[in-house]
Amino acid sequence: MDLLTIGAFARTCGLTPKALRLYDELGLLSPAQVDPHSGYRFYRSEQLERARLVAHLRRIGLPLARISRLCDLPPTRAAAELTAYWDGVLADTAARADLVALLVDHLTGSTRMTETLGLRYAARTDQGLVRAHNEDAAYASGRLLAVADGFGGPQAAGAAVAALQGFDPAAVGPGDLLNALAEAVRTGVEAAPGEAGTTLTALLLTGSKLALVHIGDSRAYLLREGELFQITHDHTLVQAMVDEGRISAAEAASHPQRALLLRALTGPTGDARPDLSLHTARAGDRYLLCSDGLSAVVPQARLHTALSTIAEPEQVVQQLIELANRAGGPDNIACAVADVVAEPAAAVTAVAEVTA
Structure with a gap:
């Protein structure tokens, strides 16, 4: 040898x-x-x-x-594992770049010339066709979008969203924005009663930046220049298995444990670490936040079609809920849609729903 x-x-x-x-x-x-x-x-x-x-x-x-x-993986799965890792690196790098730019402006006392941005928005929840109660929450305003998918009682989703409704980014320095958001989320955790818990995905507009807080398997999507991107990462067992190359994305969609959460707002003893990041808002962007009552039953291609062909956020929200119910409506549905506009615009509608 x-x-x-x-x-x-x-x-x-x-x-x-x-x-x-x-x-x-x-x-x-x-x-x-x-x-x-x-x-x-x-x-x-x-x-x-x-x-x-x-x-x-x-x-x-x-x-x-x-x-x-x-x-030790076959070549195809090894390539998928490497791609998933690098996508995470790029997303983390982009988020940190936005934070660095914000901190540089804060430290130097400079103010970059940016256009004034606002949101045109709509939000709704729907019980679906199977569940006896609605435990989802959706909220939209000129500066905040939020969806939460509760379990163990409707109070948890509402408490998580309410914790962010009173958040004032002007009351904290730019360098403390994400930490303050994390603290607001922890407040929502403490407000969840008993064994209740919830996912939470929210976007907060501050200047030309969108601060994203995310935990669980509700999702945020960005439609930019005709392309639809999922900008959150599911905190689920099956997503972790996909990341590790143990199963494919197609297998995850039909896996019997696809709804098993690894992270959620579940009280002081749970794993309540949210993902926090900053994103640059651009006029013309459209955002969708939704619970898995929509994303689990409506393919991304159908989401893309609705978001890219329907003009008004309220009409988009109505169409997406209809699509979920046509697919069987097996779960509660929450969604919020917002367009980034060059000047603050009047609200289309702002809805915060939690139905017992």
Whole structure:
């Protein structure tokens, strides 16, 4: 058997001997042979392809645990795992770039020339065709969009939305905006009674920025220049399995545990860490926030069609609820739609609904 010493193998694959020893201990890249007396490691030339892949993945910052999973996946699933990781990196980088710009302006005392932006909006909830009660909430105003999908009682969704309705971004510094939003969400958690809980997805307009707070499997979508993007990440078991490459997105859609949440507002003992990010608002953008009573039964292509072809937010909301009910209406439905406009516009409608 043709073997390479650890030094020769390291030079060829681009890893250091120290890294190779660590990867051996972790079971990520074990040597073909270890000298029983000296402990010196030897590798086969066939191991170079895996070693080079590991080296490249480390250079882009992929964690070792995730590299270990990816290297053992079939090529198609490995590619999906890597794509999911990099999409997350890009989203995080974009959110941090917006926050950096905001902090730079705050530190230098400068004010960038930006157009005045406002929202045209509509929001509604619907009981659906199966559930006995409506535990969803939807709210829209000239500065706030929010949807919440409650469980264990209608109070939780309403409490989470109410916690943000009274939030005043002008009362906090730009550098404290996201922290203050997180604190407002924690207030909503404490207000949830007993075993009740809720998801929450909300957008708060402040200047030319939209602060996004998200926890659970309600979603936020952005329609920009004709393209529809999901800008939130589901905190569900099946989404975690997709991220890890264990199942495909198509398999997740029909998985029996697709509604199992990993994060939600469930009181002091639950995992109530929301995702928080800043996004730049642009005139002409359209946002959709919705509970899974819509997104789980209406394909994204149908959402895209409604959002891109219907002019008024109120009409869009009505159409989306109709689509969900035509698909069987198996759950409560909450949705809010808003257009970013160059000047503050009069509200189309603002609805905050929680039905016992």
